Amino acid sequence: MDLAPYACDPAQSRGRLFAEESSTFRSPFQRDRDRIIHSSAFRRLKHKTQVFVEHEGDYFRTRLTHSIEVAQVARTIAGALGLNSELTEAVALAHDLGHTPFGHTGEEVLDALMAPHGGFDHNAQAIRIVTTLERHYADFDGLNLTWETLEGIAKHNGPVSDPLPYGLADYNARHDLELSTHAGAEAQVAALADDIAYNNHDLMDGLRAGLFSDAEVAALPIVGPAYAAVDRLWPGLDTKRRRHEALRRVFGVMVCDVIDTSRARLAGAAPKDAQAVRLLGHPVIAFSPAVMREIDEIRAFLFKHMYRAPSVMLEREQVSVVIADLFPLYMQDPGLLPEDWQGAIERAEGTTALARIVADYIAGMTDRFALQEHARLVGCA
Incomplete structure (x- = not known):
């Protein structure tokens, strides 16, 4: 693949904690992705929820379907920006491995119970899973992922100033992930792909659950113009198709905005390599300020009408x-x-x-x- 100078090059990977022979047919980042997909923790995501409890219905998103959607969005953005799509996909697929049952509710309860013992954080738990808790290989615990994939899992949401003593801090003492810097551009893409995916699918799941109406979401920025465009093209379209066509356009607006904004930021920063991206002191992958304000309005709506709905x-x-x-x-x-x-x-x-x-x-x-x-x-x- 043709990579930009600031992309993470698998040939220049910092390697694995435990040295292994190279694969004949797969790059190091492909190998990471495959190990994540074949892990027990990844399979369990099938029966872990985003918002609704797993038994509520067959059509609501689970952590597994969400992770697949995030990976798809992330690969699209990474490809458009000349980044390593295999590394981006690996980070995207692994980003939710540490989540408890019952979504953020379960995490909040477990964090409170663990407060006397160092707390609980799903991001640190993901590192703990891929470095310790997955126990299938003869030569090591965990998945023995590359430095770049581990860095992306640990730091896709930004630098970690106060790592919890378990998971992140423990592993970092053995294999320095440079927690005080930003992650490479691929991990930054995975983080924004996560935002894009959950905003869109939470709108769809909330509509399906009857927590709010099409008319209510059509009053939102980005969403409203998408509904209007669909109504112009297909007047009288049935509800199911109308929603799908509108929300896929919402997806498109967010993805295109990230690509356009990030291209401009990368051109302005002109990082000479992947390490230069980490040392910039700010993200290079971002929404535009205007679209970010609109996304914040959508998030506020979802918080009120979905995440804090009485049911x-x-x-x-x-x-x-x-x-x-x-x-x-x-x-x-x-x-x-x-x-x-x-x-x-x-x-x-x-x-x-x-x-x-x-x-x-x-x-x-x-x-x-x-x-x-x-x-x-x-x-x-």
């Missing part, structure tokens, strides 16, 4: 109880954890080490399994 809030309360009940139960009786976790428990020294193991176990649960375990151990769904 969603009730569900949040119900699933919070599940994690709040399971955590102390496992702490009091670690023998309730599966047999293959007992060796780690026996080696744990102190309450904090035990709490981290319990957090790892709960964070890895799917929505369905967490509900089943709660019903089995506590006696209520």
